Structures are given as C-alpha cells and as structure tokens.
Amino acid sequence: MSGSWNTKTVVELSAALTKNECTSLELTENALAEIEAAQPTLNAFISIDGDGARQTARTMDALRKNGQAGTLTGVPIAHKDIFMTEGLRTTCSSKMLFDYVAPYDAHIVTLLKDAGTVLVGKTAMDEFAMGGSTETSYFGVVKNPWHTDYVPGGSSGGSAAAVAARLIPAATGSDTGGSIRQPAAFTGICGIKPTYGICSRYGMVAFASSLDQAGVFARTAEDCALVLAAISGHDPRDSTSLNRPRENYARDLALPLKGLRIGLAKEYFDDGVETSVRAAVEAALDDMRKLGAITVPLSLPNIAFSVPVYYVLAPAEASSNLSRFDGVRYGYRAQKYTDLLDMYKKTRAEGFGTEVKRRILIGTYVLSHGYYDAYYLKAQKVRRLVADDFQKAFTQCDILAGPTVPTTAPRLGEQIDDPIKMYLNDIFTIGANLAGLPAMSIPCGFNSNGLPIGLQLQGNYFSEARLLNVAHQFQQATDWHTKAPKQGIS
Amino acid sequence: MELSEADLRRIAHLARLELGDADLLALHRTLTSIFNMIDDLSRPNTDDIAPMAHAQPITLPLRDDVVNEPNTVEHRNHYQRGAPAVEKGLFLVPKVIE
Numbered sequence: 001m002s003g004s005w006n007t008k009t010v011v012e013l014s015a016a017l018t019k020n021e022c023t024s025l026e027l028t029e030n031a032l033a034e035i036e037a038a039q040p041t042l043n044a045f046i047s048i049d050g051d052g053a054r055q056t057a058r059t060m061d062a063l064r065k066n067g068q069a070g071t072l073t074g075v076p077i078a079h080k081d082i083f084m085t086e087g088l089r090t091t092c093s094s095k096m097l098f099d100y101v102a103p104y105d106a107h108i109v110t111l112l113k114d115a116g117t118v119l120v121g122k123t124a125m126d127e128f129a130m131g132g133s134t135e136t137s138y139f140g141v142v143k144n145p146w147h148t149d150y151v152p153g154g155s156s157g158g159s160a161a162a163v164a165a166r167l168i169p170a171a172t173g174s175d176t177g178g179s180i181r182q183p184a185a186f187t188g189i190c191g192i193k194p195t196y197g198i199c200s201r202y203g204m205v206a207f208a209s210s211l212d213q214a215g216v217f218a219r220t221a222e223d224c225a226l227v228l229a230a231i232s233g234h235d236p237r238d239s240t241s242l243n244r245p246r247e248n249y250a251r252d253l254a255l256p257l258k259g260l261r262i263g264l265a266k267e268y269f270d271d272g273v274e275t276s277v278r279a280a281v282e283a284a285l286d287d288m289r290k291l292g293a294i295t296v297p298l299s300l301p302n303i304a305f306s307v308p309v310y311y312v313l314a315p316a317e318a319s320s321n322l323s324r325f326d327g328v329r330y331g332y333r334a335q336k337y338t339d340l341l342d343m344y345k346k347t348r349a350e351g352f353g354t355e356v357k358r359r360i361l362i363g364t365y366v367l368s369h370g371y372y373d374a375y376y377l378k379a380q381k382v383r384r385l386v387a388d389d390f391q392k393a394f395t396q397c398d399i400l401a402g403p404t405v406p407t408t409a410p411r412l413g414e415q416i417d418d419p420i421k422m423y424l425n426d427i428f429t430i431g432a433n434l435a436g437l438p439a440m441s442i443p444c445g446f447n448s449n450g451l452p453i454g455l456q457l458q459g460n461y462f463s464e465a466r467l468l469n470v471a472h473q474f475q476q477a478t479d480w481h482t483k484a485p486k487q488g489i490s
Numbered sequence: 491m492e493l494s495e496a497d498l499r500r501i502a503h504l505a506r507l508e509l510g511d512a513d514l515l516a517l518h519r520t521l522t523s524i525f526n527m528i529d530d531l532s533r534p535n536t537d538d539i540a541p542m543a544h545a546q547p548i549t550l551p552l553r554d555d556v557v558n559e560p561n562t563v564e565h566r567n568h569y570q571r572g573a574p575a576v577e578k579g580l581f582l583v584p585k586v587i588e
Contacts, residue, residue, distance in 0.1 A: 197548075210543060308527055308528045308530045319505060340583055340584045348506055348508070357507055358524075361502060362521065364501045375528065378532070380541030380542050382531055385536065419523075423524075435545060
C-alpha cells in the first residue's frame with residue numbers, strides 16, 4: 001500500500017492505523033516524500049520538519065500500541081505559518097520574521113499535538129495573511145496543483161495546495177476575509193471557518209483581530225468536522241475565545257436534507273459571476289434540491305459594501321497589530337541606521353513587502369486625526385448593516401449558498417499589480433468575517449480549463465454542524481471532492 | 491478622494507515606514523484607487539446605527555490580578571531569543587539620550 005497513503009482521507013487513515021494496516025511512521029515518511037517531491041513545483045511549504053515529524057510519529061505508534069490512541073493519533077498534518085510552533089520557525093511568509101522561532105505554541109497547535117497529529121511542516125501564505133494569491137510571500141509564490149500557471153488563492157495558499165495535491169490529508173488555515181474559503185475553492189478542496197471565537201487566536205500572529213479566525217482544510221466535510229472539533233474550545237488566554245462547551249461537529253453528518261431551506265441571495269448571482277462558476281453552483285443547487293432541500297430567493301442589500309468596510313477595518317486593525325514589528329523585540333532589524341526613529345523606519349521599510357506596507361498606510365490614515373469618524377466609525381456602522389442583513393436572511397432560511405468566489409483562480413501575476421481587482425475576489429467571503437458567522441467552501445465543479453469551482457455555505461452563529469451536514473450529504477451524492485489534480489498523484 | 495503626496499508622507503511617518511520616491515509614486519496611485527473604492531461607504535444611511543466593533547456581543551472577561559507567568563532568568567532568555575540585540579536581559583536600541 002505504501003505510496004498510496006497520500007490519497008487517503010483523515011477518516012481512512014485513522015481506520016487504517018486502527019486496523020494496523022500501517023504505522024504513523026509509514027504515513028509520515030510517505031507525506032514527507034510527497035512534500036519533498038512536490039516542493040520544487042508547488043512551493044507549498046516554508047519549513048519541513050522531517051526529524052521532528054518522525055520522532056512524533058514513533059511516539060504516536062507507541063501510544064497506539066498501548067491502546068492510548070484517539071481518532072487523529074498518528075495522522076500527518078501541516079500548519080499555516082501564521083501559527084506559532086515552539087522550536088520550529090514561524091515566518092508569516094515575511095522577511096520580518098524570516099528566522100523567527102516562537103517561544104511557545106499557539107493554542108490550536110497544542111490542541112492538535114494533544115490529539116496526536118504529526119506536524120510535518122509549515123505552509124506558505126501571503127505575507128502576514130494579506131493577499132488572495134500567496135504571491136506576496138517573501139519565500140516565493142505557491143502554484144495551484146491543478147495548473148501551475150495559476151495561483152492557489154490565499155492567503156492560506158500553501159495549506160490549500162498541500163491538501164489539494166494530496167501531500168497531507170488536512171491542514172490548518174486562518175480566515176480574515178476569505179483566506180480559507182477562497183483558496184479551498186481555487187484548489188478544489190473543503191475549507192471551513194467557524195464562528196468567530198470558536199478557535200483561540202492565542203499564538204496566531206494577529207492581522208485584524210476582530211475578524212481573524214482559525215479553521216481547517218481537508219478533502220471531505222467529515223474530515224473537516226473531526227479536525228475542527230480538535231482545534232475548538234475555550235481558551236482563557238484569548239479574551240475573545242467563547243466560553244462554550246466543546247462540540248462534536250460530526251454529530252449531524254448523517255441527517256437527510258429533506259426540508260432544508262437554502263437561501264439564495266440575489267447579490268451572489270449577479271453579472272460579475274463567471275459563467276462556468278454560475279453553472280457549477282446552479283448544478284450543485286439542483287443536486288441539493290434532489291436531496292430534498294428547498295431554495296428560497298432573498299437579498300443581502302448591503303453586502304456590496306462589505307469590501308469597502310473590510311478595507312477600512314482590516315487595515316486599521318493591522319496597522320495597530322503590526323506596529324509591534326519595530327526591530328527591537330523580535331525579527332528583522334535593518335543593518336544601517338542613524339538613530340532610533342531611523343531604525344524603526346528602515347527596519348519596517350526593509351522587512352515588510354509592498355502589500356503589507358499598503359495596508360499599514362491605509363490603516364494609519366483611516367485612524368489618523370480628522371479621518372477617524374469619516375472612515376473607521378462609518379465602516380463600523382456599515383459593518384452592522386451587513387451583519388443585520390444576515391440575521392434577517394436567517395429568519396427565512398437555514399443556510400445560505402452561492403459561489404465562494406465570482407471567478408476561478410487567476411493566472412500567476414495577473415492581479416498582483418491591481419489590488420482592487422484582487423480585493424474584489426473576496427466580495428462573497430468577507431461578509432461572514434464582518435458578521436462573525438461560520439462559512440465553508442466545498443468543491444462543486446470545474447471550468448473548461450480544469451480549474452476547480454467552490455460552493456460557499458454560510459450559516460448562523462454556531463451552525464457549524466449543520467453546514468458540515470449539508471456538505472457531507474452533498475458529498476455522498478456527488479464526487480467532486482474525490483477529484484485529484486495529476487500533480488499530486490505520484 | 492484625492493490623497494496628496496504630503497498626506498502620504500505624513501502617514502508614512504506616523505506608520506514609521508521609510509518610503510523612497512519610487513515607492514511613493516506607486517503607492518500614491520494604488521492608494522488613490524483604493525480610497526475611491528472606500529468612498530462608497532458614504533452611500534448607506536447609518537443614522538441611528540451603533541458601530542459594530544466585535545462579532546459577538548461579549549464584554550471583555552477579567553481574570554484575577556495575580557502573576558500567572560514565572561519570572562525567571564531562564565524564561566526571560568527564552569522569550570528574548572528572537573530579539574535582534576539583547577544584553578543582560580535588556581533589549582538594545584540606539585542611544586536616545588546623549
């Protein structure tokens with residue numbers, strides 16, 4: 001069987017480990033070999049921890065022998081390089097942190113360690129999670145495994161590419177405006193962002209604190225449910241972590257969809273949506289109707305404002321969060337400077353990339369004296385209008401469905417010099433971050449170039465189990481989630 | 491909205507970012523188009539709408555005012571390992587007082 005483990009899901013690997021059909025060390029060696037082989041083409045990883053992974057795998061095999069294994073014990077995974085890992089560098093894909101080794105683990109890193117997963121490496125991302133293509137990474141662009149002339153999306157593009165290329169069965173990501181769902185859509189896999197506050201942000205490098213939320217990439221809804229359950233739960237070290245009992249997100253997977261009310265907001269089906277994307281989403285909705293769901297037309301009248309709201313609030317929070325990178329306490333420091341102020345300015349000019357500087361400047365401006373009310377306060381008010389639209393919608397439907405992104409993946413370099421065009425890719429995903437709602441993307445087809453298309457499901461607060469149920473039932477009736485790019489099959 | 495070059499130099503200083511003339515020109519062009527997009531926010535009526543700072547209606551939790559991190563030299567050294575310049579447990583910066 002060796003050599004084909006990489007095509008298996010988390011659930012399949014867990015079953016194989018339980019039945020002693022393989023060891024964690026074999027799975028880990030397999031994953032490491034696949035990652036090494038794909039790295040020159042995809043560049044999905046920034047750090048690969050072969051020795052650490054082998055050591056963990058041996059420990060997990062011993063635990064299993066002693067009858068102490070859980071569902072995830074021995075399963076190889078990767079973390080987006082935004083999550084702190086003690087002893088293994090955390091770069092956030094920035095020159096600013098190019099050799100930074102964190103002194104502690106992020107909360108979700110600890111939780112996945114405790115669950116017995118084997119960390120094989122850290123995946124590439126847009127610098128400080130700012131971008132939608134993984135082209136702003138200091139460590140080079142990541143390629144889409146379906147077609148290497150195209151981007152994998154971003155900001156969690158390395159995690160998405162690694163899972164899509166069957167290098168690993170699951171990976172973590174973070175989603176501030178769509179950074180899990182958009183790359184999941186562009187690479188034909190599943191990605192879920194839970195309700196804000198479900199996953200602790202402790203040890204996740206902060207971009208926009210009121211929007212940032214950790215989540216999961218995997219190839220099936222069932223796998224997403226298992227890994228999400230492992231990384232959720234209250235953590236007193238994050239003041240926004242919600243104090244709720246932990247949930248079994250797989251509990252409702254088997255529920256039939258009969259009677260499910262799917263809201264179709266007309267704004268998600270406007271002229272800006274590519275024909276192939278619209279056709280694939282319509283076909284997926286037909287499949288769900290066949291499973292007993294009914295569709296309800298409705299409107300989210302303020303959703304078009306979500307992009308300008310986001311590009312005030314996220315940069316404002318980022319300009320504050322990134323002020324800590326000053327060349328004093330951690331990371332890069334400029335070599336030549338005349339005094340303290342000059343050291344700050346040169347360090348930040350040399351350490352940050354163009355997109356990060358752009359957002360810091362926007363944020364500084366909208367928070368500056370005389371502009372605060374016109375931009376920041378106004379954006380916070382429109383944020384409420386957007387959130388209220390969702391609450392009205394959920395009185396008429398159980399979930400919302402539509403395209404995750406209006407287009408398929410753009411070509412490498414196509415949008416990097418046109419930030420507005422890139423920002424508008426997030427038009428369907430930002431709303432869930434502004435409102436703090438759970439949302440996921442699942443594969444639902446391909447365009448004529450063979451590039452994947454994503455279906456976004458959004459639910460009300462704490463409806464993760466329902467979203468995963470709908471996704472799972474769809475995946476029982478269709479096979480889009482089983483399609484693999486040629487790149488990943490060795 | 492028209493962002494002037496002087497505005498840009500001012501906010502770059504506030505943000506502690508050194509910008510060369512070439513950077514300034516490129517940023518000026520993209521930031522102007524971004525602020526034109528942001529200006530759409532003036533359209534919706536937000537009279538009587540309370541600003542939304544947070545996704546959940548929660549108040550910040552308070553913990554007991556007790557030390558919960560050990561304060562030892564080993565811990566300090568561990569936390570300072572990622573710093574560019576450290577001596578005797580202190581972060582080194584250029585001299586600020588002559």
